Amino acid sequence: MAREKKRRSRGRRSPLAAAALIGAGLLLTGGAYAGASAAMASTDTPSAAATQLTVDDGEKLFAANCATCHGLDLQGTDNGPSLIGVGELATEFQLSTGRMPLQMQGPQAPQKPVQFTEDQIKAMAAYVQSVAPGPTYPEEWVLSGEDADIAHGAELFRVNCAMCHNVAAAGGALTEGKYAPALTSTSALHIYAAMVTGPQNMPVFGDMNLSAEDKRDIIAALVYQQDAVQVGGFTLGSLGPVSEGLFIWIFGIGALVALTVWITAKSN
Numbered sequence: 411m412a413r414e415k416k417r418r419s420r421g422r423r424s425p426l427a428a429a430a431l432i433g434a435g436l437l438l439t440g441g442a443y444a445g446a447s448a449a450m451a452s453t454d455t456p457s458a459a460a461t462q463l464t465v466d467d468g469e470k471l472f473a474a475n476c477a478t479c480h481g482l483d484l485q486g487t488d489n490g491p492s493l494i495g496v497g498e499l500a501t502e503f504q505l506s507t508g509r510m511p512l513q514m515q516g517p518q519a520p521q522k523p524v525q526f527t528e529d530q531i532k533a534m535a536a537y538v539q540s541v542a543p544g545p546t547y548p549e550e551w552v553l554s555g556e557d558a559d560i561a562h563g564a565e566l567f568r569v570n571c572a573m574c575h576n577v578a579a580a581g582g583a584l585t586e587g588k589y590a591p592a593l594t595s596t597s598a599l600h601i602y603a604a605m606v607t608g609p610q611n612m613p614v615f616g617d618m619n620l621s622a623e624d625k626r627d628i629i630a631a632l633v634y635q636q637d638a639v640q641v642g643g644f645t646l647g648s649l650g651p652v653s654e655g656l657f658i659w660i661f662g663i664g665a666l667v668a669l670t671v672w673i674t675a676k677s678n
Contacts, residue, residue, distance in 0.1 A: 462529060463529045463530060463532070463533035464533065465533065465536045465537050465540050467530075467533045468530075468532075468533030468534040468535070468536050468537030468538075469537045471526070471530055471533060471534050471537075472534050472537055472538070475511055475525075475526075476510070476511065476534070478490075479511075479512070480492070480493050483541075484538065484541055484542055490512075493538055493542060494542040495542055495543075495544045496538065496542070496544045496545075496607065497538065497539055497542075497543060497544020497545040497546055497607070498535035498536060498538055498539035498544070498545075498546055498547070499535075499544070499545040499546055499547060499603050499606060499607055500544065500545060500603065500607040500609070501531075501534060501535040501538045501539075502531055502532065502535040502547075502599075502603070503600055503603040503604065503607060503609060504519075504609065505524070505525075505526055505531045505534065505535070506524060506528075506531055506600070507521050507524070507600060508521050508522040508523050508524045508525065509521055509522070509609070511525065516587070517586055517587035517588050518587070518588045518589065518610050518611070519610065521591065544607075545603075545606045545607055547599070548599075548602050548606075548622070548625075549622075551626065552602060552622055552625060552626045552629070553598040553599055553602060553626075553629065554598075555598075555626060555629065555630035555633060556626075558626050558627050558629075558630035558631075559627050559630075560627065560630050560631045560634050561631075562624075562627045563624075563626075563627030563628040563629070563630050563631030563632075564631040564635075566620065566624055566627060566628050566631075567579070567628050567631055567632065570615070570619075570620070570628075571628070574590035574611075575590045575591075575592075575593055576590075576592075578635070579592065579593035579594055579632055579635060580592050580594065581593070584611060588610070588611050590611070590612075593632055594635075594636055595636065596632070598629045598633055601628070601629050601632055602625055602629060605620065605625055605628070606625075
């Protein structure tokens, strides 16, 4: 009987082995690179205390961006009013809403994209406060709405503010190209700042007019209205009977006229 030759079985690699090896290599190298990058970032990133700007930084920023109109000593020039006594609250409001620096002269400074970081704005506000003190930031309970009476705040808003800002805080037109801005997305701090500092055509509401509790209630009512779900269909800008009547006149009567024309055409 012929002796059968035993053939060595050659081990065949699976076709997925190469892909698995490549994937494992990429995973290991990627993990090592990510770990090294995170370690370097943690050592290079400055702390919050290191990035916080000082009053001296605010003075430099003011001299570079504001002194042309308001003067190096804050006394004002022919191009801008004095800032003596306006305080850090008004400075923060004007810069954080983008109204300052002013883009061009006009009836009113429009709100536009902010040109400075939050730290830069606080530094400039602190500088103005250090030179000529004025209204400052309120206590936290005023802005947080703690123990606020929303119904009372809504009543105060209707009595003192709705004639300009609209009862739904949607804003409205004033004389000579001026306007009262909408308050539908204004922050609690800026609502308070507007009441205390009186920007543009806004009157100043001191504590003799509206107490801190009254201001808290008004802020709470406006914030509640911002977060409330609108019911009853389209708000039409919350401008009241004018927009609603215009809508009915154009679309309602227009639809009736179109239906009448269609029925007449079908009958003929």
